[in-house]
Amino acid sequence: MFYRDRVRDYIVENFLFGEGNGFKDGDSLREKGIIDSTGVLELIAFLEKEFEMRIEDEEIIPDNLDSVEYICEFLQRKRLGVQDRKVQFAID
Amino acid sequence: MREIFMPPKDHTNFDAEKTVADLSAWIRKQMHSVLKKRGAVVGISGGIDSSVVAALCARALEPKWVCGLALPERDSSPESLQLAENLAKQLEIDFDVEDISAGLEGMGAYRRRDEAVKRIFPHYHPGDAFKITLQSNPLHGDWLNVFRITMVDDAGREHSERLKLEDYLQIVAASNMKQRLRMTMLYYHAELRNYAVVGTGNKNEHGLGFFVKHGDGGADIKPINHLFKTQVYQLAEALDVPRSIIDRPPTTDTYPGEVTQEEFFFRLPFATMDAIWQEAEQGTAIEKISASLSLEPGTVRRVFDDLRQKQRATEYLRLPPLEFG
Numbered sequence: 001m002f003y004r005d006r007v008r009d010y011i012v013e014n015f016l017f018g019e020g021n022g023f024k025d026g027d028s029l030r031e032k033g034i035i036d037s038t039g040v041l042e043l044i045a046f047l048e049k050e051f052e053m054r055i056e057d058e059e060i061i062p063d064n065l066d067s068v069e070y071i072c073e074f075l076q077r078k079r080l081g082v083q084d085r086k087v088q089f090a091i092d
Numbered sequence: 093m094r095e096i097f098m099p100p101k102d103h104t105n106f107d108a109e110k111t112v113a114d115l116s117a118w119i120r121k122q123m124h125s126v127l128k129k130r131g132a133v134v135g136i137s138g139g140i141d142s143s144v145v146a147a148l149c150a151r152a153l154e155p156k157w158v159c160g161l162a163l164p165e166r167d168s169s170p171e172s173l174q175l176a177e178n179l180a181k182q183l184e185i186d187f188d189v190e191d192i193s194a195g196l197e198g199m200g201a202y203r204r205r206d207e208a209v210k211r212i213f214p215h216y217h218p219g220d221a222f223k224i225t226l227q228s229n230p231l232h233g234d235w236l237n238v239f240r241i242t243m244v245d246d247a248g249r250e251h252s253e254r255l256k257l258e259d260y261l262q263i264v265a266a267s268n269m270k271q272r273l274r275m276t277m278l279y280y281h282a283e284l285r286n287y288a289v290v291g292t293g294n295k296n297e298h299g300l301g302f303f304v305k306h307g308d309g310g311a312d313i314k315p316i317n318h319l320f321k322t323q324v325y326q327l328a329e330a331l332d333v334p335r336s337i338i339d340r341p342p343t344t345d346t347y348p349g350e351v352t353q354e355e356f357f358f359r360l361p362f363a364t365m366d367a368i369w370q371e372a373e374q375g376t377a378i379e380k381i382s383a384s385l386s387l388e389p390g391t392v393r394r395v396f397d398d399l400r401q402k403q404r405a406t407e408y409l410r411l412p413p414l415e416f417g
Contacts, residue, residue: 030401060227
């Protein structure tokens with residue numbers, strides 16, 4: 001919830017202009033046309049500042065950043081210092 | 093070099109000779125009946141698209157009614173100007189050169205751009221070569237589209253950084269002044285002669301948003317807006333565009349460092365992109381496309397997605413100003 005609310009609020013506020021009704025945590029940000037290449041840069045800037053981390057180039061992939069759910073999982077893995085998604089689920 | 097741009101023969105029934113004839117007739121009709129202009133001004137860059145458009149206009153209107161205008165600035169390759177001049181000579185059209193560097197200087201285009209570059213590379217000096225490229229490549233993996241900047245220092249070493257939002261926006265906004273000033277100068281020359289401005293964008297650029305709104309997108313008539321880059325190459329052959337232009341890889345000619353259009357934005361060889369795009373428009377199944385192009389279905393899917401996302405993200409560029417009611 002710590003990540004989820006802050007990430008979701010940011011996306012709703014900045015990319016959906018406050019209109020978050022119907023927006024699901026599993027929705028693809030690209031498929032739904034919510035972010036473009038400029039939006040990706042905005043999102044990265046937000047995550048790096050808000051959660052005081054550096055997102056590496058190889059981490060800028062849909063599996064990490066394409067939905068609220070993916071972003072939260074990614075942030076959690078980053079916090080735990082785990083790269084592989086399967087390892088994270090084992091820890092969970 | 094050239095063959096990498098050509099589409100596989102079985103992916104298109106494109107008839108270049110017929111298209112040249114049809115487009116020439118169409119240009120003549122639009123110019124005379126709709127725009128009521130006897131002549132055309134074409135910005136010629138030494139690239140394939142503008143060369144084809146200039147050649148089409150020369151056929152449609154007679155060479156004496158066509159003005160090819162080269163619009164170099166301080167970051168343009170000198171080779172581009174030479175190629176443009178050679179083309180104009182071959183086509184026997186009027187040729188004029190307007191160096192827009194002073195205008196861009198006056199607008200602060202270089203200063204504003206360099207200010208952002210210096211924030212990224214504090215040791216950057218105006219005049220150092222740098223280029224902007226997209227990081228993703230749908231042929232090699234599923235990445236999100238983010239831009240990188242690469243600078244070459246005095247010792248020839250490359251330094252590369254992912255662009256931060258504010259730096260990216262400032263570099264793009266300042267650099268887009270180049271295309272918008274070119275448009276202003278094209279209209280000056282058109283109005284001076286009572287001609288129309290003919291645009292040189294192709295389908296790849298238009299459909300994916302690789303143009304500047306009210307910049308190179310600003311024109312009275314756009315004869316090759318519906319044609320894939322690979323089809324433009326076929327027109328170039330049919331129109332006898334100089335081999336030196338046909339064989340030259342398409343560049344942006346916008347940044348001080350040499351960067352091809354493929355590196356900067358498209359991220360795919362034109363032959364692959366056009367073949368997949370054409371098949372997608374015809375509703376061909378991904379499995380069938382992947383078999384005919386010898387690509388993995390997942391790769392074709394990523395190319396589909398990349399094209400769709402670029403189209404969607406740039407939709408506003410293609411819209412006319414919205415009006416109430």
